[in-house]
Amino acid sequence: MEFVNERDSYPDLRVDIGGLSLRNPVMTASGTFGYAREFENLVNLHRLGGVIVKGISLRPRAGNPPQRIVETPCGMLNAIGLQNVGVERFIAEKMKYLKGIDVPVIVNILGDTVDEYRMLTERLRGVEGIAALEVNISCPNVKRGGVAFGTVPSMAAAVTEAVKKAADVPVIVKLSPNVNDIGEMARAVESAGADSISLINTLIGMAIDVERRKPVLANVIGGLSGPAIKPVALRMVYQAAGSVNIPVIGIGGIETTGDALEFLLAGATAIQVGTANFINPRVSEELVDGIGEYVKSHKLNSVRELIGALEF
């Protein structure tokens, strides 16, 4: 060890997610952490491995009408409808703050067509302060009858390729869990050039108000997140990690240090915390501490020894 810096080097929590080094494996998931500034008084942002900001599209989107969210057993459904300020305002207004914070900022992007993903990526090229892109492919492809990009391997690969070609930073492709064979999907985006993959995005679900006999969400269906989806997410991360050679980032219902460690053992190199931020805004930082404690108490040389270290 060349130097001992308490924060960075002991315990050694550094991980590498496909061309991007993180000081620890804990990041915050897109759509659950705003544009980071919302949390600046609650979390020491510089202690996190990375922050992923709310999904950005080429043009601003108003999102879905109310009601957009509903609590479900150990989870919640959301149909926000990808509300965002659009890439121009994002660069003009949000990046000013984001480029000044001492934590890798990963920009989550989405589009209706492959072309839109490409143009968005081109617009973000060279923008100071962006450490990586995360490509949300759980969006409907309007040119293919609204089928989500992330449910057809060839479409997922096409988006990945277009973004990868235009990007000047590492590209993480965020997989949808609403597929039959997650391994096949993971391989498709790996072959198309993805530097890493993250999963899972929300599972599609629904809730009904029996008194009104109406769907609770205006959008009828929404994405399920929170502790309820953790076992499914863990299984998919395990299968995806077994199918590709690029790093895998685990997401889905992570709330405690134990949850995060499960994902690392299943093969994830890093993790993202989503819904748990709403319940405990400090949770991400607490997970950094918790993982550090585990590494120390188990006398590991680094957190990297845990990745995929599941024993049978």
Add this chain to the structure above:
Amino acid sequence: MSQHQEKARIIRFEQLSELNVRITLDAPLIAASADAGQFVMIRTGSGQDPLLRRPFSLHQTSSSGYIQIYFKNVGRGTHILAHTKVGELLDVFGPLGRGFRFARDRAACLVGGGLGIAPMLFLAKKIASSSRDHGRDLIILGGRSREDVEPLVEDFKEFGLALRCATDDGSFGIKGLVTDLVKSEHLTRDTVVYGCGPENMLEALNRFCRSRGIACQVSVESVMACGMGACLGCNIDAAQGDYLHVCIDGPVFNTEDLAWNS
């Protein structure tokens, strides 16, 4: 913005009626920075179900570091809170949102219906403690019946502002709606009406104020996950067509900024 996450001890528990409860919490950081009309998000349990925090208006704060919430037991989360005991700790996050914009130089008419009375105590306290003539300030409280209104009246009386009450069944105050009282009060054009209550009450209030050209601010509700602008789940229709978010743009809005059904 200074928000705090506090483990707040329950100092006092008051069962004000069969379903309505008032809890006093020791939350000095929140108490010190809160304003009338703001709210807190409270974890009702420590497990994963119910998962999300529940939003509650700040009923009152004190210089000794206490905050109060006043709520009705309507579902799982509030049921748990309604069965807590003095000495227990609650995880409280706040203060959140934009509160009432108190117009110091104008007469104030506070209108609280049902659980909408909750934020009005805080506002009444703020108005009463501002140094100005209170001769034209007025508080109007209403509810379905006596038990929704009477237990809170003494606290409002302390401020020495004019007070009128109405109940649907006439068991306390006049028989009728709070909006009947508002209409009978000959409010001048320079009055600001501050309202909180059920949606139909707020709609009636908006209709009345608009027809008289009287400024009106209302505190509204929506489902919430984060309470702090991170999830974008709490949108409501804005007058200009787009959406506003209750937790950061509100919960208190000028009525002309919102889209109304009628």
